[in-house]
Amino acid sequence: ExxxxxxxxxxxxxxxxxxxxxxxxxxxxxxxxWYQQDPGMELHLIHYSYGVNSTEKGDLSxxxxxxxxxxxxxxxxLESARPSHTSQYLxxxxxxxxxxxxxxxxxxxxxTVT
Amino acid sequence: xxxVTQLGSHVSVSEGALVLLRCNYSSSVPPYLFWxxxxxxxxxxLLLKYTSAATLVKGINGFEAEFKKSETSFHLTKPxxxxxxxxxxxxxxSLSGNTPLVFGKGTRLSVIA
Numbered sequence: 001e002x003x004x005x006x007x008x009x010x011x012x013x014x015x016x017x018x019x020x021x022x023x024x025x026x027x028x029x030x031x032x033x034w035y036q037q038d039p040g041m042e043l044h045l046i047h048y049s050y051g052v053n054s055t056e057k058g059d060l061s062x063x064x065x066x067x068x069x070x071x072x073x074x075x076x077x078l079e080s081a082r083p084s085h086t087s088q089y090l091x092x093x094x095x096x097x098x099x100x101x102x103x104x105x106x107x108x109x110x111x112t113v114t
Numbered sequence: 115x116x117x118v119t120q121l122g123s124h125v126s127v128s129e130g131a132l133v134l135l136r137c138n139y140s141s142s143v144p145p146y147l148f149w150x151x152x153x154x155x156x157x158x159x160l161l162l163k164y165t166s167a168a169t170l171v172k173g174i175n176g177f178e179a180e181f182k183k184s185e186t187s188f189h190l191t192k193p194x195x196x197x198x199x200x201x202x203x204x205x206x207x208s209l210s211g212n213t214p215l216v217f218g219k220g221t222r223l224s225v226i227a
Contacts, residue, residue, distance in 0.1 A: 004157075033214060041123075041152075041202050041220035048214050058214070090157055101146050101165065101208055103215055105157030 003027055006091050006106035013081055014114055021076045021109045023091030030096035032074040033103065036060060037088040049074055050096060081113045116141040116207045120218035128226050133177075133192040135221050137205030140186065145207045147188040148215065149179055152202040161203075164188060175199070200225045 003026040013019055025032065034047040035058075045058030049068040063085070064078050074093075078085055088110050092103040121136040139145055146165050150158040162173025169181040179190045188205060202222050206215040 006157075041204075041222070043204070043217045043220075045214055092158075101210075101215075102148060102160050102163055103158075105150075105159070107157045108155070110155070 004091060004093055004104050004106040006089075006109050008109060009107060010110050010112075012112045012114065015080075015082055017081050017113075019078050019081055019111070021089055021091075021111070023074045023076070023106055024072050025074075025093045025104070025106075026072060027093065027095075027104070028071065029093035029104075030071065031094045032068070033092040033094075034058075034064075034066060034074070034076050035090040035092065036062065037090055037108070039087075043090065047076065081111075083113045085111060086113050087111060116145060116209055116216050118205050118207050118216055118218035120203075120205050120221050122221055123219065124222045124224070126224040126226060127195045129197055130194050133190070133195045133199065133223065135190040135203050135205075135223065137179075137188045137190065137218060138186055139188060139205075139207045141207060141209060143209055144183075145209060147179075147181060148206040148208075149173065149177070149188075149190050150204045150206060150217075151175075152204065152220075154201075158204060161190070195223075195225045197225050197227065199223060 007022045035043045044060035046062040047066040090108045091106040094103045117140045119138045148163045149161040164181045172178045205218040
């Protein structure tokens with residue numbers, strides 16, 4: 001079973017607040033990802049990282065930022081939350097340099113901005 | 115660039131009936147293909163993957179998928195649906211281990227008693 005954790009699982013906050021969504025994995029994976037999932041299910045890649053001090057923007061433009069100071073930790077920050085940020089956020093990780101290529105997902109954080 | 119198309123955003127089957135979820139991909143090179151399942155309020159779980167070995171891939175929970183290069187397809191099947199199979203299913207493609215997965219829009223499977 002994959003060991004990737006996200007906190008909080010559910011968060012309701014007011015507009016303008018700064019929030020950080022936490023993601024940690026204990027598998028030693030180099031690659032980590034953040035996806036935003038619409039209510040209609042579709043996943044959009046918003047950020048990814050291939051190792052410490054490496055971060056890239058994904059396909060979907062996002063007002064969030066990420067950091068990768070430690071291999072196991074990949075937090076996502078919203079400086080000023082807006083109702084349009086209401087969504088489910090999924091974190092994932094995978095190994096670098098193997099033939100498996102599969103991604104392991106955390107349980108997600110469901111964010112509601114009022 | 116690679117892409118994935120899942121035909122049918124919602125599929126409904128009777129319990130015990132065949133499950134068929136369709137996935138077509140677009141890729142300029144032989145891809146790596148995946149099926150994931152998502153239960154309510156959970157993350158995605160890998161069902162099965164194709165990584166250029168056998169074209170018929172068996173996964174967990176009785177699911178399997180066949181890679182057909184000529185049809186650029188990777189459809190997911192299960193001979194007999196169970197109520198516990200009701201979930202969201204995602205097909206995904208990657209050109210190599212160094213590119214992020216590209217996901218389809220997902221198919222919601224409902225199982226009717």
